[in-house]
Amino acid sequence: MEKENTFDPDLVHEIFKLVWKRKAAERGKNELSENIENEVGASSSKRIRPTFANANALKLSSELLRVFVAEAIQRAATIAEAEGSVKIEATHLERILPQLLLDF
């Protein structure tokens, strides 16, 4: 089986890092406001540190995203074929979208 192209794990990592950074900042803000109320500041630093991921998990995540895209195209292609079309159009995507989102 030839190697198909997939998402770059580094790109996936950057997306994840962005989300985690945002969440960590939010947590930090929440802790800060809690701390002002409770005046307990000892435990704040450890929980606001952002999460990180190992390399294999990122590869697996890119695979998951690739499967998502591939599945969307394949299902839409099936519908398009059934309708006798050679081009996948919006209506075909609309038909498969609910089940696709339920499956992921």
Add this chain to the structure above:
Amino acid sequence: MLNNSPTMEDLDGGMASDVEREEEEAVTDLLRDRFRLYTISIAEDEAKQCGMEVSQPIITCISDLAFKFAEQLSKDLELFAHHAGRKSVNMEDVILSAHRNDHLAASLRSFCNDLKTKEPSLERKRKKNPRREGRVAPDLLRTPDT
């Protein structure tokens, strides 16, 4: 998001956080565009295999969907890792995120096993200094408790 009423802090740092948010949005847009490039190549490959053509707006749509999915996935993974008491996400978390779909979970697991079998050379390289890591790890483990 629930408490949108402006507090003193928000009013103070309003300007700074606006600039920050704009910057963050710019970064997100950049990532979304890069993500789209990969989606295009995957989608066109896949369509070629089916003997189909895909109109460009559809690919854009799927790409945005996948991007949203990726953001959601990252939140899930973070929660799973934290629930397990870890700071880092590993492969089990990713497989767990697909637990609703047995077939998907199975295919991810086989991909995960492939990665593991492909990796032994890398693993061995890393195992050259496991003792050093072993020494560091207990410290790292201890700090969250104190």
